[in-house]
Amino acid sequence: MSEIVAPILDIQNLSMVFGGLRAIDHVSLHIKSGEICALIGPNGAGKTTIFNCVTGVYKPTEGSIAIQHGEHPKEEIQGLKPNTINLKGLARTFQNIRLFSNMSVLENVMIGRHNSLKASIFNAILRDRATKEEEQRVIDESHDILKKMKLEMFINETARNLPYGAQRRLEIARALATDPFLLLLDEPVAGMNPNETKELEETINIIRDKEKVTILLIEHDMSLVMNVSERIYVLDYGRLIAEGTPMEIKANPEVIKAYLGE
Amino acid sequence: MNRKNQKSELIASLVSTIWFVILLFPFLVMKVNVTGGKAVVIFRWSYLPVIAISIFVLSFLWRRALEWNQHRGDKTPVRTPLSGIRDFIITALRRKPIKLGVMALLLLIVLAYPYVLGMYHTNIMITALIYVMLALGLNIVVGLGGLLNLGYAAFFAVGAYTYGLLWKYAGPAFISAGIDTGWLFWIALPSAGVIAVIFGILLSLPVLRLRGDYLAIITLAFGEMFRMVLQNSGPVTGGATGISLIPRPWLFGIRLPPRQAATYIYYIAIILVIFTIFVVRRIEDSRVGRALEAMREDEVACEAMGVDLVRNKMATFALGAFWAGIAGVLLAAQTTYINPDSFTLWESIMVLMAIVIGGTGSIPGAIGGALILKLLPEYFRPLAQYRMLIYGIAMIIIIIFKPDGLIPRNRKRYTFVEKSASDSVPGVQK
Ligand SMILES: Nc1ncnc2c1ncn2[C@@H]1O[C@H](COP(=O)(O)OP(=O)(O)OP(=O)(O)O)[C@@H](O)[C@H]1O
Ligand SMILES: [Mg+2]
Numbered sequence: 068m069s070e071i072v073a074p075i076l077d078i079q080n081l082s083m084v085f086g087g088l089r090a091i092d093h094v095s096l097h098i099k100s101g102e103i104c105a106l107i108g109p110n111g112a113g114k115t116t117i118f119n120c121v122t123g124v125y126k127p128t129e130g131s132i133a134i135q136h137g138e139h140p141k142e143e144i145q146g147l148k149p150n151t152i153n154l155k156g157l158a159r160t161f162q163n164i165r166l167f168s169n170m171s172v173l174e175n176v177m178i179g180r181h182n183s184l185k186a187s188i189f190n191a192i193l194r195d196r197a198t199k200e201e202e203q204r205v206i207d208e209s210h211d212i213l214k215k216m217k218l219e220m221f222i223n224e225t226a227r228n229l230p231y232g233a234q235r236r237l238e239i240a241r242a243l244a245t246d247p248f249l250l251l252l253d254e255p256v257a258g259m260n261p262n263e264t265k266e267l268e269e270t271i272n273i274i275r276d277k278e279k280v281t282i283l284l285i286e287h288d289m290s291l292v293m294n295v296s297e298r299i300y301v302l303d304y305g306r307l308i309a310e311g312t313p314m315e316i317k318a319n320p321e322v323i324k325a326y327l328g329e
Numbered sequence: 330m331n332r333k334n335q336k337s338e339l340i341a342s343l344v345s346t347i348w349f350v351i352l353l354f355p356f357l358v359m360k361v362n363v364t365g366g367k368a369v370v371i372f373r374w375s376y377l378p379v380i381a382i383s384i385f386v387l388s389f390l391w392r393r394a395l396e397w398n399q400h401r402g403d404k405t406p407v408r409t410p411l412s413g414i415r416d417f418i419i420t421a422l423r424r425k426p427i428k429l430g431v432m433a434l435l436l437l438i439v440l441a442y443p444y445v446l447g448m449y450h451t452n453i454m455i456t457a458l459i460y461v462m463l464a465l466g467l468n469i470v471v472g473l474g475g476l477l478n479l480g481y482a483a484f485f486a487v488g489a490y491t492y493g494l495l496w497k498y499a500g501p502a503f504i505s506a507g508i509d510t511g512w513l514f515w516i517a518l519p520s521a522g523v524i525a526v527i528f529g530i531l532l533s534l535p536v537l538r539l540r541g542d543y544l545a546i547i548t549l550a551f552g553e554m555f556r557m558v559l560q561n562s563g564p565v566t567g568g569a570t571g572i573s574l575i576p577r578p579w580l581f582g583i584r585l586p587p588r589q590a591a592t593y594i595y596y597i598a599i600i601l602v603i604f605t606i607f608v609v610r611r612i613e614d615s616r617v618g619r620a621l622e623a624m625r626e627d628e629v630a631c632e633a634m635g636v637d638l639v640r641n642k643m644a645t646f647a648l649g650a651f652w653a654g655i656a657g658v659l660l661a662a663q664t665t666y667i668n669p670d671s672f673t674l675w676e677s678i679m680v681l682m683a684i685v686i687g688g689t690g691s692i693p694g695a696i697g698g699a700l701i702l703k704l705l706p707e708y709f710r711p712l713a714q715y716r717m718l719i720y721g722i723a724m725i726i727i728i729i730f731k732p733d734g735l736i737p738r739n740r741k742r743y744t745f746v747e748k749s750a751s752d753s754v755p756g757v758q759k
């Protein structure tokens with residue numbers, strides 16, 4: 068891959084202040100199209116806060132977040148509403164699983180496809196031909212996504228009854244259903260056993276290779292991070308302390324210090 | 330639930346109670362008596378502890394119910410004889426001939442009802458059907474959208490007053506032009522729906538960011554304020570005396586004696602209820618309905634999946650208000666007399682209770698709940714003075730033992746038949 072590819076996500080000088088706490092302190096980072104990039108750092112470093120700023124949950128105190136995808140011109144997205152940002156092609160999962168727990172697995176994914184459908188309230192009431200076809204299409208597409216995530220056996224199961232690992236995968240399935248070009252995964256293997264982790268590692272690679280989705284992931288599981296990611300950013304106390312390949316990061320004294328303490 | 334949790338819930342309930350008491354103070358404790366041209370404010374202090382205690386208990390129960398809800402799925406369902414019967418009925422109803430047979434029987438009962446039971450029972454049934462419509466409407470807001478609206482009676486009032494005011498101001502013109510005033514009903518019906526929708530959207534705007542208790546408090550205040558406005562705009566709305574002699578609906582120019590009038594209002598009510606069920610079911614099982622449910626489940630995740638919460642909330646309030654507006658017109662037509670007292674907070678709470686008892690989010694539940702809550706008291710008149718107590722106890726028992734309600738929602742199941750490895754032919758069954 069050439070080096071002159073414009074980044075699909077470009078964060079410049081991002082800061083987020085909560086009261087007196089500077090959770091993110093002038094962070095600049097970028098994600099290139101097609102890569103798997105990891106964001107690591109000790110607890111409370113500000114990783115999730117960066118995700119929340121990028122996806123519109125928080126309005127950053129300062130700095131800019133820009134996206135540039137395909138033919139579209141580069142545009143700044145900081146401060147936009149989460150649904151608008153999702154519509155532009157950014158999807159995420161949550162560290163503390165946030166599924167629609169009383170809805171079925173299939174319906175969870177169908178919500179992800181909400182914006183690929185057009186039916187209004189009136190279409191819903193009249194249930195015309197086009198609406199029925201559209202509804203059938205979303206069922207099929209959601210089913211396909213569930214198959215890819217190896218969740219098809221749970222289709223009619225209520226989301227909250229799923230085993231933990233399956234819930235995490237369902238979150239990814241739901242995010243993929245929104246047709247993103249960039250997927251932000253917040254601790255996707257937290258709470259999973261080694262087998263499930265291994266399986267998810269494969270899934271992450273498949274998503275990138277087959278679905279052509281760029282991935283930014285936050286993770287504490289170092290073996291996963293070192294295995295899947297091509298580039299790693301390290302955050303500590305809201306500040307970026309290192310960036311590089313897994314090999315470089317492993318050898319970086321600053322990173323070792325941050326993780327092991329003084 | 331652990332102890333710490335319980336403590337924080339108690340505190341939260343206490344805070345709600347204080348809020349509600351402050352808010353309700355001018356409505357329930359203070360009473361203005363106008364005697365001989367002088368207004369005297371009476372403080373009914375004895376009401377205060379009653380209000381405070383009941384709100385505290387309700388608020389705490391509500392929190393408990395939410396907690397129960399959270400852990401509802403943790404237990405595997407216990408098979409009881411009752412659930413066996415339920416499953417049997419559900420599977421039987423899946424079969425086409427049985428389903429059609431049951432529907433035909435039901436239709437026959439519904440059609441024959443006024444002839445078999447007479448006017449007294451027909452009138453009671455009309456009132457119950459009006460409540461069914463209200464419950465189905467509020468079920469969209471609370472059951473699907475998860476927005477606790479305690480000002481629902483205001484939309485009911487909007488509907489009734491649309492008809493009432495139309496009669497008051499356009500009635501004379503109709504009479505002098507020699508047009509049957511019964512036509513007004515048919516004009517009022519769609520207008521009330523539209524006007525209620527506008528009110529619903531207007532109310533949704535200031536409460537877009539609110540949830541739970543705060544939403545309940547603000548909508549409650551809105552409902553009571555609306556009633557106060559009706560009461561105090563005497564020249565326009567007739568004030569506390571309201572509007573009377575509202576005409577009964579036109580029906581092919583037939584002038585009917587009251588007895589038969591009840592019968593045909595009953596049929597209109599039945600048609601409207603069937604229409605409501607039809608529409609509400611379709612909305613529930615659609616892109617729009619799913620988005621409402623997702624919003625109830627988790628607003629943050631819902632928004633992150635690209636759903637516009639602002640539009641969603643406006644749609645929720647508008648949809649709920651629409652049915653209340655229609656029901657209001659029906660009420661005005663049935664009673665031929667409306668005044669602000671028919672639209673108190675108590676009405677909103679009754680409708681809310683109906684859907685909680687029936688099963689939030691469940692259409693059959695809302696219908697069943699409304700029928701039970703409206704019909705039972707009519708037939709147990711001797712117990713009328715204990716009504717509140719019985720309702721309260723019933724609610725507590727249901728929330729504790731059957732948190733999903735009497736007829737919980739039956740989720741749609743999707744079946745997929747694998748045709749070949751690459752493509753599948755999905756079918757859908759209810
Ligand atoms: N909404 C908020 N209000 C106030 N402080 C917040 C808020 N969100 C995050 N913080 C604070 O910002 C800091 C960074 O939190 P963040 O959740 O981003 O950490 P993290 O790197 O994701 O940690 P973890 O690995 O534990 O998930 C923490 O000190 C946290 O307490
Ligand atoms: Mg985090």
